[in-house]
Amino acid sequence: MRIDMKKLILFAFLVLCGLGSDFAAAERRTASSTLPKDLSKLEGMYWYNFKNGLVDGTNYESTDVLELVRYDEDSMYFRASLSFSNGHSCDISGIAERDEGRLTYYDTTYGNGCVLHVVPTSTSVALDDPTGQCRNMSCGARGVFGYEKFSPKRKRKITYMARLKNSTQYQGAVVNYDRLKLAKAHGIAPEWSNARAMLGTYAFWGNLEGVRQALNQGADLDFNDKQGWGPVSGAGYSWNIEITQLLLDHGLNINKLENGKTLLAHAAYNRAAGGDRQLNYIKWLIEKGADASIPGNDGETPVDIAIRTKSDQRIVDLLKGKTEH
Secondary structure (H helix, E strand, O other), rough: OOHHHHHHHHHHHHHEEEEEEEHHHHHHHOOOOOOOOOOHHOOOEEEEEEEEEOOOEEEEEEEEEEEEEEEEEEEEEEEEEEEEEHHOOEEEEEEEEEEEOOEEEOOOOOOOOOOOEEEEEOOEEEEEEEHHHHHHHOOOOOOOOOOOOEHHHHHEOOOOOOHHHOOHHHHHHHHHHHHHHHHHOOOHHHHHOOOOHHHHHHHHHOOHHHHHHHHHOOOOOOOOOOOOOOOOHHHOOOOOOHHOOOOOOOOOOOOOOOOOEEEHHHOOOOOOOOOOHHHHHHHHHHHHHOOOOOOOOOOOOOOHHHHHOOHHHHHHHHHHHHHHH
């Protein structure tokens, strides 16, 4: 992908200063959107080739692709496949709807709050990831949205429309968009249109508002979502006290087994972000009545997990003391 390195370096510096979002917003204001009333005018496959490379000095050619297909008068299907150095990429698809001169896509399956804008201007079509969560969801380490500028001069008619509409990406996008429209008809904001089925994933991401929305929509405390997360495993992984308290307030048993383990067991695993946060969460769970002596389906207790995964010694000592008593 061709990137203005001066702008990228400036952006990185401003991120360190806490001003990255302001810079990105200013960049987005420099070109006026030209979203046509007839969205079919945007339809096509946008592309460009560019020289790419690996860190070992190997050079190769890459192609970035953006497909736009009219879905209805107010929305378009899009699929973006972007390449970056050292083999990294961004891949994202969905249906984006008309939104004040641009098209906006809300992810309803991953759970981290991805919102992506497709922004057409007189000279380009760009992708805007205002929160950075779409990058986290769909890009490799070197990938980023917002620096590509697909030119209408490099747009081809899509000659493989039947194959495109039979693809898993397109079919999945239609399912998600239909769900989003149904939710909006019932007064639910688009970003929460799938919240009822996302409780565990929202807990995993530490998304407090997502958990609240899921519970308000009647999410099942016994349900594991497609990503394998339920409320117990998700909350235990995130070490989030507010989310766990909210789940307890809605009737979650603090000693419930999910995927064969309790909240305390899920929380005991050693991870890079542990330390005081993990320790304080485990202390809080115990104060709330979590039983450290309950084994999982595999026979492991929380202290066994802490020892096996080499958690902070303070956590091992705390759990060992609670298990022995």
